[in-house]
Amino acid sequence: MTVTRASAPRAAQAATQAITATGLRKSYGDKAVLDGIDLSVPQGTVFSLLGPNGAGKTTAVKILSTLITADAGQLSVGGHDLAADPQAVRAAIGVTGQFSAVDGLITGEENMLLMADLHHLSKREGRRVAAELLERFDLVEAAKKPAAGYSGGMKRRLDIAMTLVGGPRIIFLDEPTTGLDPRSRHTMWGIIRELVADGVTVFLTTQYLEEADELADRIAVLNGGKIAAEGTAEELKRIVPGGHVKLRFTDPDAYRAAASALREAARDDEALALQIPSDGSQRELRSILDWLDSAGIEADELTVHTPDLDDVFFALTASTVPAQNNQPKENAR
Numbered sequence: 001m002t003v004t005r006a007s008a009p010r011a012a013q014a015a016t017q018a019i020t021a022t023g024l025r026k027s028y029g030d031k032a033v034l035d036g037i038d039l040s041v042p043q044g045t046v047f048s049l050l051g052p053n054g055a056g057k058t059t060a061v062k063i064l065s066t067l068i069t070a071d072a073g074q075l076s077v078g079g080h081d082l083a084a085d086p087q088a089v090r091a092a093i094g095v096t097g098q099f100s101a102v103d104g105l106i107t108g109e110e111n112m113l114l115m116a117d118l119h120h121l122s123k124r125e126g127r128r129v130a131a132e133l134l135e136r137f138d139l140v141e142a143a144k145k146p147a148a149g150y151s152g153g154m155k156r157r158l159d160i161a162m163t164l165v166g167g168p169r170i171i172f173l174d175e176p177t178t179g180l181d182p183r184s185r186h187t188m189w190g191i192i193r194e195l196v197a198d199g200v201t202v203f204l205t206t207q208y209l210e211e212a213d214e215l216a217d218r219i220a221v222l223n224g225g226k227i228a229a230e231g232t233a234e235e236l237k238r239i240v241p242g243g244h245v246k247l248r249f250t251d252p253d254a255y256r257a258a259a260s261a262l263r264e265a266a267r268d269d270e271a272l273a274l275q276i277p278s279d280g281s282q283r284e285l286r287s288i289l290d291w292l293d294s295a296g297i298e299a300d301e302l303t304v305h306t307p308d309l310d311d312v313f314f315a316l317t318a319s320t321v322p323a324q325n326n327q328p329k330e331n332a333r
């Protein structure tokens with residue numbers, strides 16, 4: 001199921017692609033981890049690859065960042081063909097993997113200077129870039145302490161700062177906030193937004209739907225080796241049915257009157273609640289409220305359920321996700 005962006009502005013459609021993959025395949029033994037996937041990521045945008053554990057997200061990142069080779073596919077990163085010129089791709093990208101590149105035995109500053117050396121920066125330039133990034137990532141105070149003592153959030157910030165030493169225009173972030181507390185996660189989101197504001201392209205894998213919803217311009221859901229759906233968060237939410245308005249009553253007479261008049265509503269006689277299929281739009285809400293007013297019926301509570309990315313994710317990856325997570329979200333308005 002692919003959602004196309006019918007209403008995308010012409011300029012966005014014509015945007016230069018930072019990453020493209022056509023027919024990307026990778027198998028381990030007889031398991032097709034990536035079974036012919038197509039991706040394209042416009043420059044200066046955030047693309048999020050979502051998928052359950054083992055879906056192949058890290059495999060995709062490893063291939064696109066030249067760490068492992070694909071079995072088949074036309075791949076281009078930063079305008080360079082991956083098979084023909086992996087060196088040029090490596091020079092254009094930064095990668096922060098699930099397992100930190102930070103050396104805990106040396107200080108944060110020393111980690112940064114090591115990266116500067118790897119990028120062949122002069123001592124002076126290396127110190128300048130390290131100082132600037134340590135400042136930007138709020139690590140100045142900790143800079144002279146061994147990184148082993150850093151919190152998870154600090155280590156992750158240092159990791160990204162190290163990735164940025166070479167000034168990459170495309171960065172791959174493989175589950176950058178896994179295991180971080182909510183505050184550190186929000187800090188990381190701010191960092192990613194700043195990168196994108198500077199024109200950097202971010203290829204992000206995550207298991208947090210909220211993260212993709214917050215950050216990504218486009219999202220692809222990887223499942224069973226294929227892209228199960230692709231689009232903006234809003235487009236993806238539209239592909240799952242289930243939007244509805246719920247009316248709750250405390251007065252049984254009001255409930256019965258509403259239930260007999262609203263024939264399309266699903267009844268919950270025990271809870272005195274009615275569920276009316278709705279896209280949650282202002283127009284539909286107004287018509288429900290107008291109808292209640294004109295019938296002289298007062299509901300005690302009105303809630304709107306709009307499908308969220310969780311619903312999309314669970315609908316698309318249903319067989320691989322525990323059922324207890326598959327709870328609809330209700331947004332009171």
Ligand SMILES: Nc1ncnc2c1ncn2[C@@H]1O[C@H](COP(=O)(O)OP(=O)(O)OP(=O)(O)O)[C@@H](O)[C@H]1O
Binds near residue numbers: 033053055058207
């Ligand atoms: N080197 C390897 N040899 C054999 N199988 C592998 C290898 N690397 C990955 N796999 C398998 O490929 C599949 C995809 O793994 P991958 O790490 O890409 O998934 P993922 O979506 O990143 O998962 P997670 O969210 O758990 O990190 C898994 O079934 C994994 O066991």
